[in-house]
Amino acid sequence: MTTERYNPRTAEPKWQKAWAEAKLFETQTDAAGEKYYVLEMFPYPSGRIHMGHVRNYALGDVVARYKRAKGFNVLHPMGWDAFGMPAENAAMQNKVHPAKWTYENIDTMRKQLKSMGLSLDWSREFATCDVDYYHRQQMLFLDLLAKGLAYRKKSKVNWDPVDMTVLANEQVIDGKGWRSGAEVESRELTQWFFKITDFAEDLSTALDRLPEWPEKVRLMQKNWIGKSEGLMLRWALAKDTAPAGIDDVTVFTTRPDTLYGASFIAVAPDHPLAAKAAESNPALAAFIAETRKTGTTAAAIETAEKKGVATGIEAVHPLDESWRVPVYVANFVLMEYGTGAVFGCPAHDQRDLDFARKYGLPVRPVVLPPHEDPVAFSVADKAYVDDGVIYNSAFLDGKTPDEAFEAVAERLEATQLFGAPQASRKVNYRLRDWGISRQRYWGCPIPVLHCESCGVVPEKRENLPIVLPEDIDFDKPGNPLDRHPTWRKATCPQCGGDASRETDTMDTFVDSSWYFARFTAPRADEPTDPQAANAWLPVDQYIGGIEHAILHLLYSRFFVRAMRECGHLDLDEPFKGLFTQGMVVHETYRDRREWVPPVDVRFSETEGKRVATRISTNAPIEIGGIEKMSKSKKNVVDPDDIIASYGADTARWFVLSDSPPDRDVIWSEAGVEGAHRFVQRLWRLFVDAAPKLPAAGARATPGSDDLSLNIRKAVHRTVAGVSDDIERLAFNKAIARVHELVNQLSASFGRMEAGNGGATAAAREALSMLARIVAPMMPHLAEALWEVLGEPGLAASAPWPQIDRSLLVDDQVTLPIQINGKKRGDLTVPADAGKADIEQAVLALDFVREALAGQAPKRLVVVPGRIVNVVV
RNA sequence: GCGGGCGUGGCGGAAUGGUAGACGCAAGGGACUUAAAAUCCCUGGACUUUUGUCGUGCGGGUUCGAGUCCCGCCGCCCGUACCA
Numbered sequence: 001m002t003t004e005r006y007n008p009r010t011a012e013p014k015w016q017k018a019w020a021e022a023k024l025f026e027t028q029t030d031a032a033g034e035k036y037y038v039l040e041m042f043p044y045p046s047g048r049i050h051m052g053h054v055r056n057y058a059l060g061d062v063v064a065r066y067k068r069a070k071g072f073n074v075l076h077p078m079g080w081d082a083f084g085m086p087a088e089n090a091a092m093q094n095k096v097h098p099a100k101w102t103y104e105n106i107d108t109m110r111k112q113l114k115s116m117g118l119s120l121d122w123s124r125e126f127a128t129c130d131v132d133y134y135h136r137q138q139m140l141f142l143d144l145l146a147k148g149l150a151y152r153k154k155s156k157v158n159w160d161p162v163d164m165t166v167l168a169n170e171q172v173i174d175g176k177g178w179r180s181g182a183e184v185e186s187r188e189l190t191q192w193f194f195k196i197t198d199f200a201e202d203l204s205t206a207l208d209r210l211p212e213w214p215e216k217v218r219l220m221q222k223n224w225i226g227k228s229e230g231l232m233l234r235w236a237l238a239k240d241t242a243p244a245g246i247d248d249v250t251v252f253t254t255r256p257d258t259l260y261g262a263s264f265i266a267v268a269p270d271h272p273l274a275a276k277a278a279e280s281n282p283a284l285a286a287f288i289a290e291t292r293k294t295g296t297t298a299a300a301i302e303t304a305e306k307k308g309v310a311t312g313i314e315a316v317h318p319l320d321e322s323w324r325v326p327v328y329v330a331n332f333v334l335m336e337y338g339t340g341a342v343f344g345c346p347a348h349d350q351r352d353l354d355f356a357r358k359y360g361l362p363v364r365p366v367v368l369p370p371h372e373d374p375v376a377f378s379v380a381d382k383a384y385v386d387d388g389v390i391y392n393s394a395f396l397d398g399k400t401p402d403e404a405f406e407a408v409a410e411r412l413e414a415t416q417l418f419g420a421p422q423a424s425r426k427v428n429y430r431l432r433d434w435g436i437s438r439q440r441y442w443g444c445p446i447p448v449l450h451c452e453s454c455g456v457v458p459e460k461r462e463n464l465p466i467v468l469p470e471d472i473d474f475d476k477p478g479n480p481l482d483r484h485p486t487w488r489k490a491t492c493p494q495c496g497g498d499a500s501r502e503t504d505t506m507d508t509f510v511d512s513s514w515y516f517a518r519f520t521a522p523r524a525d526e527p528t529d530p531q532a533a534n535a536w537l538p539v540d541q542y543i544g545g546i547e548h549a550i551l552h553l554l555y556s557r558f559f560v561r562a563m564r565e566c567g568h569l570d571l572d573e574p575f576k577g578l579f580t581q582g583m584v585v586h587e588t589y590r591d592r593r594e595w596v597p598p599v600d601v602r603f604s605e606t607e608g609k610r611v612a613t614r615i616s617t618n619a620p621i622e623i624g625g626i627e628k629m630s631k632s633k634k635n636v637v638d639p640d641d642i643i644a645s646y647g648a649d650t651a652r653w654f655v656l657s658d659s660p661p662d663r664d665v666i667w668s669e670a671g672v673e674g675a676h677r678f679v680q681r682l683w684r685l686f687v688d689a690a691p692k693l694p695a696a697g698a699r700a701t702p703g704s705d706d707l708s709l710n711i712r713k714a715v716h717r718t719v720a721g722v723s724d725d726i727e728r729l730a731f732n733k734a735i736a737r738v739h740e741l742v743n744q745l746s747a748s749f750g751r752m753e754a755g756n757g758g759a760t761a762a763a764r765e766a767l768s769m770l771a772r773i774v775a776p777m778m779p780h781l782a783e784a785l786w787e788v789l790g791e792p793g794l795a796a797s798a799p800w801p802q803i804d805r806s807l808l809v810d811d812q813v814t815l816p817i818q819i820n821g822k823k824r825g826d827l828t829v830p831a832d833a834g835k836a837d838i839e840q841a842v843l844a845l846d847f848v849r850e851a852l853a854g855q856a857p858k859r860l861v862v863v864p865g866r867i868v869n870v871v872v
Numbered sequence: 873g874c875g876g877g878c879g880u881g882g883c884g885g886a887a888u889g890g891u892a893g894a895c896g897c898a899a900g901g902g903a904c905u906u907a908a909a910a911u912c913c914c915u916g917g918a919c920u921u922u923u924g925u926c927g928u929g930c931g932g933g934u935u936c937g938a939g940u941c942c943c944g945c946c947g948c949c950c951g952u953a954c955c956a
Contacts (some may be wrong), residue, residue: 005910053946084956168954205896216876223875293901298952302873312926332873336953351873431953438954508956525907546950549876554953636918658884658896662877664949671884674897677910684911697897736895743895818890823891861936866891871936 006683006784008647009075015783016117024796025119027075029532030519036072038064039516039535041544041552042079042155045105045127046086049112050546051584051667054639055655058777059581060543064657066726068119069800075536078113078120080127082107083134083443084508085168090364091442091474098442099470102129107284112640115125115781116648119796124522128511133518134444135508142458142564144323149195152456155435156270156296159187163477168440169297179477187290192446192504195523195759196558200225200429202316203557212577217549223548226430230254231409233423235265235315238324242313245275249315252338252428256402256412257705260393261345261366263313263356266308266330268340272329274329277311284309284329291331298334306332306355308741318412318422321393329416330355345715346383353383366392367401434555436507441472441480443505449491451499460493466501479503512552515540518573526568533569538576546662553578582664584655586637591619596667599641609855615798637667639795647763649778651674656731678739679781682774685746686767686788693764694792702765703758707751710788712758713765714744716807722773723800731777736772745770764789769801817842818869819851827868835862842868 019025040060041103043053062077080102087098094101103870106127113120122549122755127135142196144150157673158167162180166189190240196203197656204225209217233256234248241605249265265543268272269291278285294304317323325343332351333342347365356363365379367388374391390396396404412423437446445466447459459466477492481487481503492499514527520536521529544552553575560574591598591614614621659665694700702708716739725734745766752759762766767789775782775795786795825847829838839860851872858869 040956046956081956086955149906168953170955172954222874224952226875296954299873303953304873317925366873430906435953440954507954512956545956546877547956548951551953552956660885663885664878665884668884670897678896680910721909733895736886739895817936818891821890821935826891859936861890863890866888867937869890869936 003753006603006680006781007726008649008679010645011784012115012117012283012648012780015557016114018783018794019117019119019796022794022797024794025076025121026123027073027121029535031073033071033073035075035536036541037520038067038541039077039519039539039543039546039665041542042081042512043109044081044084044086045102045109047108049109049639051637051639051655053113054116054651055118055661055665056543056581057113057118057600057752058546058655059424059579059650059661059729060541061116061120061567061652061779062726062731062776062834063541063543064119065796066800067773067781068796069772069798074119075519076118076120077124077522077639078118078122079125079515080109080129081512081515082106082127082129083505085440085442087442088440088474092477095474097470098176099129099474102127102442109373115643116652119779124517124519125785126518126522128444128449128508129442129465131465132523136518136524137506137514138447138459138464138466140514140527140563140566140568141506142461142464143568143573144194144562145448145458147562147565149198149562149565150192150436151195152190152192153433154188155191155193155440156186157191158184158296160184160477165478169295172295174297175293175300182277183293184295186294186296189437189439192502192868193435193437194504194558194562196434196555197431199430199558199561200227201427201555202430202561203387203431205481206557206573210573210576210578213575214580216580217546217553220294224431224554228428228430230426231412231423233343233412235343235419236320236417236421237327238314238316243273243501244275246273249340249341251272251341252426253343254428255345255348255401255405256423257344257390257396257399257401257407258345258348258366259317259408260396261323261347261364262343263346263352263361263364264325264344264359265327266333266335266342266344267327268330269331270335271329271333273313273327273341274311277313277327277329279801281312284311287329294331296459301334302332302636302795304331306351308331308355308359308360310359318410318415318417324731326357326361328359333693335431338428347566347685348385349377349384350383350385353379353381357381364392366390368395373697377637394523396694402740408617430578434507434509434558436510437504439479439482440505440506441474443508445481446504446506447488448502449492450502451495453497454492454494454499457492457494465491468608474776481505492732508557509552513555514563516556516592517560517563517569521555524684528568530567530569534571537569537571538573541577542575542580543579543581545583549580567605576770581661581664582659584665584667586667588635589614589621591617591621594848596621597634598637604796642672646676647670647780648681649781650679651679653678653735654780654795655805657735658732659871661729678742679778682742682770682778682781683783684772685742685749686785689749689763690790691790692749692752692789693759693760693767693776694794696764700757700763700764702760703756703757706760707748707756708758708762708797711745711748711762711766712804713807714741715747715769716803719773720808721768721803723803726776734773735777738770740768770798771795772798772801774784812866813864817845817847817848818867820871821869824851831865835864838862838868842870 038060040056062076068074082102087102088099091098119438141471160167160177160180160182170185175183204227230253234250237246269288276286294300311327313327314324317325344352345362346353348367363379368374368391388783390399390404412420415422415457447466449457451457457612469484488500489499490499515531515537517528521532556574560571562592563569590603596614601621651835654672702712722734771782771785782795809829813824813831814826816823817825817827857870
């Protein structure tokens with residue numbers, strides 16, 4: 001008998017329409033069922049969706065559909081992270097307005113996402129570039145400003161001196177501007193900041209209250225915030241060397257216990273003392289100018305060769321007046337961290353040691369490692385950073401580092417220097433305030449005005465929104481808002497005089513720091529409807545890329561805290577559960593000239609080796625490494641092509657199978673074909689079995705014969721396993737279980753005769769359950785299977801199958817028997833057998849007696865239900 | 873540089889400290905077919921003569937037992953505050 005193949009091209013649109021007409025996924029806040037908020041990180045509308053999106057949204061959709069089947073009231077919205085640089089780049093390159101480019105991309109991508117059959121509530125959709133959205137973001141900005149959580153300060157940017165514009169870090173390539181090629185310099189601008197450091201302590205400690213976050217993400221955030229307890233320690237400058245007007249320099253140190261090992265002080269190139277010293281020291285001034293070319297990124301600064309220049313200034317050791325150490329300006333000291341000045345203890349810090357060796361500074365060990373001889377111990381090229389006993393350190397000798405820390409702190413807190421304590425304890429954070437100013441057009445305008453008489457004045461709330469002007473040009477580099485003829489002109493809300501608008505727009509991370517709250521009441525006049533926000537939040541399951549582990553997630557956590565202070569919601573944390581998915585990667589291909597897309601490559605085998613040829617030109621192709629899909633390497637597979645030829649369910653099934661979702665998945669054509677074969681196999685299983693089954697409403701009772709019982713045990717076990725797997729987001733394992741079940745059902749159905757009422761009833765039960773457990777992953781096919789079974793209604797609204805727990809337990813278990821840790825046989829015992837029974841049975845086994853040769857075992861390890869190990 | 877992660881057959885991967893390789897892909901063999909596709913069945917870590925021995929990036933360690941835990945390396949990936 002031949003079965004007609006399942007045709008996703010006709011089936012998928014049909015079911016999508018059925019869901020839409022039933023408004024199945026439009027969520028009501030007050031609907032029945034416990035709330036469950038599933039959210040995937042919303043996409044940047046770059047043009048077309050890519051496989052990473054397919055994976056991200058397929059993962060979230062499984063959770064959403066599963067929870068819905070479990071009876072939850074599920075919120076599963078979608079929107080667009082729509083501001084950002086690519087729209088401006090497109091405007092410059094293709095003369096298309098950023099808004100037009102963005103909204104056209106959104107239209108394309110919405111259509112693509114809809115073809116995936118996602119259970120999204122599209123009625124809540126918005127884009128962050130909608131005036132409606134950024135209007136409310138401007139309100140939030142004013143609220144933060146009023147609470148003192150927004151302020152202005154000077155900070156450095158990458159300046160392209162040819163294009164006369166600020167560059168993003170990714171636009172700086174090897175220290176040069178990406179368009180102009182000019183050497184980039186760092187330049188100070190007054191910019192807007194959010195006071196995230198106000199919450200540093202809570203952002204760090206609250207991580208311990210997020211058990212449903214991956215440990216690695218919590219660790220990364222904790223290290224990023226970087227809490228450290230230390231001393232603010234003032235060093236007097238030796239009078240004969242100090243520049244006029246500066247008496248001392250304050251360092252932050254976490255190791256005051258190593259103070260007697262100090263051999264220099266290093267200050268940041270932009271430290272005031274450095275500037276002062278450079279006034280009379282051209283070599284130093286040149287060095288400081290040089291460091292401005294290193295770039296502003298931490299990676300650039302810290303991978304650069306560590307260099308310093310002596311200032312000629314000397315500082316007096318806080319514990320010994322007769323001891324002076326030189327003050328250097330060093331390129332690895334950051335003004336943003338601590339005080340911008342450190343003391344170097346080369347023996348116990350690797351970077352300080354490298355610096356000391358380079359400039360011939362003394363290396364004096366003061367922490368003696370355990371079991372080392374104080375006379376013989378010395379530090380050559382590896383600093384000793386672990387615990388030990390303090391020595392070479394006067395009154396600290398013999399103490400542990402912790403005790404020495406306390407002793408130094410106590411003494412110097414009590415010592416006066418220039419009328420103030422010489423030291424004070426200080427908790428320091430590596431976390432810096434969040435700079436949100438961008439000198440760009442395509443972002444949310446910062447709603448403040450600059451008035452000559454009143455200074456910086458917030459715009460009145462009722463004057464919002466400050467809308468981006470549409471008549472702009474991208475003919476010249478730089479910010480079009482700056483050179484707009486009229487947009488800047490405004491009236492000061494305080495004095496009524498002339499004022500000019502702020503032309504900085506907000507970092508796009510601001511947009512994505514509260515969108516999850518806006519989804520709970522997307523059309524509210526205020527930024528949130530606190531009732532809706534409090535009802536839905538926190539997001540129960542948030543899913544997105546690991547690349548957002550720190551910044552986006554930390555900013556969102558800050559925003560929730562700031563919004564709570566302003567009364568917009570009452571919430572500790574935005575995301576209760578977090579899952580970070582891996583990337584979709586693909587082989588790369590190139591011919592002599594360029595990267596070649598996978599669709600243009602044909603493979604063959606020559607002498608057992610995989611060989612590739614370019615289809616369009618017949619040129620030989622070199623098969624490159626497996627890399628993240630990217631436009632530049634052209635190793636992209638367009639989801640549209642896959643959906644058009646195999647259907648959305650195949651694409652979904654493929655990205656969910658094989659690779660665990662937190663790891664990278666390698667896209668391969670063969671894998672997709674395998675997934676599609678399984679779609680057809682399921683379809684065949686149902687269509688072929690359907691005529692033998694009792695009618696849908698017949699209430700036939702499954703039999704208790706071997707065949708019926710086997711079918712029932714298999715399916716109930718699978719449902720239990722798949723439920724667990726989905727709860728843990730282990731979709732690859734859920735899929736392996738479904739494969740196993742289908743393998744078994746195919747075999748069992750082959751032995752089933754139409755007249756066997758018990759078995760056919762078991763088969764109907766099995767198929768009805770199977771259709772429902774594949775539904776979250778392949779929702780369209782599940783509807784078709786549901787229809788084949790003649791079940792009423794839509795599979796998408798069918799409840800998750802109930803399992804009979806009595807079918808999950810076995811009365812016999814087979815234990816592997818090891819001798820000296822190596823498996824040598826099996827033993828089948830009753831499931832409830834005690835340790836003693838098992839021991840006895842094991843010792844009676846032939847191969848065990850042989851191994852023992854009459855001796856008693858040295859040891860007999862019995863782990864009931866698991867394993868037995870006989871040690872001889 | 874720093875912080876975090878990952879590393880298991882030809883490939884993707886499975887394995888509460890307890891039988892390493894479930895499940896899938898690819899491959900090989902067979903059945904069906906005039907033939908092919910599709911489908912179904914069987915075989916696949918390495919070495920070895922049955923018997924075994926060796927195998928989870930490399931080197932050590934803890935344990936009755938290590939892919940899993942600890943220490944030291946190597947390689948790759950993510951982040952590094954203006955890419956999103």
